[in-house]
Amino acid sequence: MKEEIQTYNDIQTSDDKAICNVLAQTIDNELTEAESKIWHAHPVWFLDGNPIVGYSKQKAGWRLMFWSGADFEEDDLNIKGKKFKDASIFFSTVEQINTKDLERWLNKSRDIQWDYKNIVKRKGQLERLK
Template sequence: MELNATINQYNAIRSSEDEKICNQLAKLINTELHEAESKIWHAHPVWFIEGNPIVGYSKQKPGIRLMFWSGADFEEKGLNVKGEKFKDASVFYNDLSEINPAELIIWLKKARDIQWDYKNIVKRKGLLERLR
């Protein structure tokens, strides 16, 4: 599946190293989650399955943050930045060499299999329900 043009634009305006990181993340995510819809959402790239946000990345002070919306339940030590209110977990990258493609593919498979319903969180007044 071809990468969303707006995600290519997002990646292209990063610094050289950040662009490489973003391009690699987008390529791996797009390949593994081929059924997912991708778009710029809240100003950064996000992939959705059936309207539910699954994974995305953004530029932050500590580096490029790769975030899995349901990542806290993956039980992966590499996803070491945990959200305080929801089920998200993240990792930061500052160099392309820090990305372990095999590890990321495992996380992406878990992202497909372990999902909390963020799509309907407003309707449920902030309560999350497990989908899978």
């Protein structure tokens, strides 16, 4: 795990840290080619500069967001973005994380991508990459 992401995880409460570590380790194991960093104050993984997946703490719990997840056709990714193609799931305990589901979603994130990297250049318009 990248040091800055481990540092982010380490400053969380012990229960939250457990959630963050499972998410980060699973993402790192599945998206081995991805670049990861703290982006807009949260851990995010990128493929070819395009944001793919990240997590953040919100009132409802830990939000795991896939930037192109609305097209994954996954019932559990049921928090859909209103403007873009993102979809999310929330976790409040580490036991809620189904790593087999997470691994499947991560594999889909590699194959189904919208071009967020160039969204500013395209004045807010998304184009499908894969």
